[in-house]
Amino acid sequence: MVAAAHRRVADRAVAGRAAAEAGAHRRGYRGVKDARFKVSPLKLRVYLACPLRYRYQYIDRLPPRLRPHDTVGTAVHFVLQQFFRLPVEERTPECLLALFDQRWASLSPRYRRMPGAEELQQRARRQLEAFAAREDLRARPLLLEPYLEVALAPDVVLFGRPDRVDEEPDGSLHVIDYKTGEPPEEVDAAQLRLYAIMVQKGLGRPVSRASFWYLEGGQVWTAAVTAEALAQAEAEAVALAREMQGAASFPGRVGPHCARCPFLYACQHREEIAQRRQAERW
Structure with missing residues (x-):
């Protein structure tokens, strides 16, 4: 078997x-010319954590x-x-x-x-x-890693691949994102709500739950997906996308996240990061 x-x-x-997810900073997903600015939950999260990493990853396209x-x-x-x-x-x-x-x-x-x-x-x-x-x-999941792309505004598109979408008994949908790492001290509810927006708009069906499933300890963390919460997440994503599109500089933000950065080898703050990692033990 x-x-x-x-x-x-x-x-x-x-x-x-x-x-x-690469794609040029001012062009569409996968290099296709498009007047709209395309963002994913990951792309937004990377920019919020460190604009310099965003530049390395999505503009310079460093390996x-x-x-x-x-x-x-x-x-x-x-x-x-x-x-x-x-x-x-x-x-x-x-x-x-x-x-x-x-x-x-x-x-x-x-x-x-x-x-x-x-x-x-x-x-x-x-x-x-x-x-x-x-x-x-x-x-029986309804969908597994579906590619979804929805308009948040005339000039902003949200895209991504939620890990799994289940159908609830009442016909609503449950969006699930697997996590293999340890649960963080603060969970990023915005990421789940953006996935919920993608699924709800993309499939035209209501989402009643959006959850992180932490495989390490079996914890499940579910975000509120009320109409108000989703509307706020959508407005914040549009505002951030427009800021990203118009950005002229991309400053680095040194912190514990630098220890896990796949672009640390190219970072102009490497010496500061090494010193702080030793002093602050992260």
Whole structure:
């Protein structure tokens, strides 16, 4: 059964998770000319955290230097997507773990030999084991990583791929975003609300819940998706998108997030970051 599942997944699989969101600063998604400015929840979050990283990632298009943690997270998302595409009768805990092992084996030997990679592999496997014991493996998601693109204003478009959309008993929708890291002290509700806006506008159906599922500890964090909360999130996204589009400078913001930045190798604040990491222990 697992072998058959592997063959079906291999036949349907696309190479990796969705390509990294690049695209020029003043052009449309994937380089297509468009007068509208296109943003995703990630793009907005990157700019808020550090405009300089935003410049490196979306304007200069520097190649990111991803850490093992990033690749493991992508692998887990890929495996969950493919697992829930299988026929219900084939979705067993053993199948889920076998899909992960297969995905791990497909990574380059150089990556698998990186310091910390084996530990992260075992951690991801434990996360999936716990997920299989905790969640309904026979669930029938309505959509898995659908690409959605909706207009927030005549000049601003929101795009992205929510991990999963489930249908609730009352016909409303539940937007789910998997997280492989530890829950932060403060959860970014704005990201969930933007996904809810995308799904609600894109599918023309009401969203009643939007949740982060933290695979490490099994916690679920759900954001309020009232009409007022979504309207505020939409207005803030439009205002921020217009600020980004008109920005003439992109200052760096040094802080703990720098330790995880895939563009640290190119950052003009590297020396300051190294000093503060040592002094502040982050």
